[in-house]
Amino acid sequence: MYRHELDVTCVCVCAVIYDIVYRDDFEVSCAELDELVSLATAVSGVFGSRMTGGGFGGCTVSLVHVEAVDRVVDYIKVCSAYIHCSTLCLKKTHQI
Numbered sequence: 001m002y003r004h005e006l007d008v009t010c011v012c013v014c015a016v017i018y019d020i021v022y023r024d025d026f027e028v029s030c031a032e033l034d035e036l037v038s039l040a041t042a043v044s045g046v047f048g049s050r051m052t053g054g055g056f057g058g059c060t061v062s063l064v065h066v067e068a069v070d071r072v073v074d075y076i077k078v079c080s081a082y083i084h085c086s087t088l089c090l091k092k093t094h095q096i
Contacts, residue, residue: 012048012063016041019050029058036060039079043072 019037023029033051037060040049045068051060064072 008047008063015048015050015061015063022051033058033060036076036080037062039076040064040072043068043075045069046072 019029023034029051037049037051040046040060040062043064045065047063047065049060049062051058053059062072
């Protein structure tokens with residue numbers, strides 16, 4: 001494994017762990033954010049997902065393989081119709 005691959009793996013593992021800690025230990029998440037993390041991580045090509053901005057509206061950040069981005073966005077859009085999300089904004093941002 002190259003160092004870059006190890007760094008990405010570490011970041012992804014940390015994202016999942018921190019999401020669990022914020023959700024369970026600090027209780028700053030909510031059902032909608034938990035569901036978005038769950039939806040994202042159910043799709044092949046997602047390396048990790050976590051909530052951020054808890055207590056201030058919150059959002060999720062997902063680390064996704066470039067080839068899976070559209071699949072993840074489509075899956076969350078379809079599934080989010082069944083959960084209460086007052087504002088669902090899916091943005092494709094940085095590519096590593």
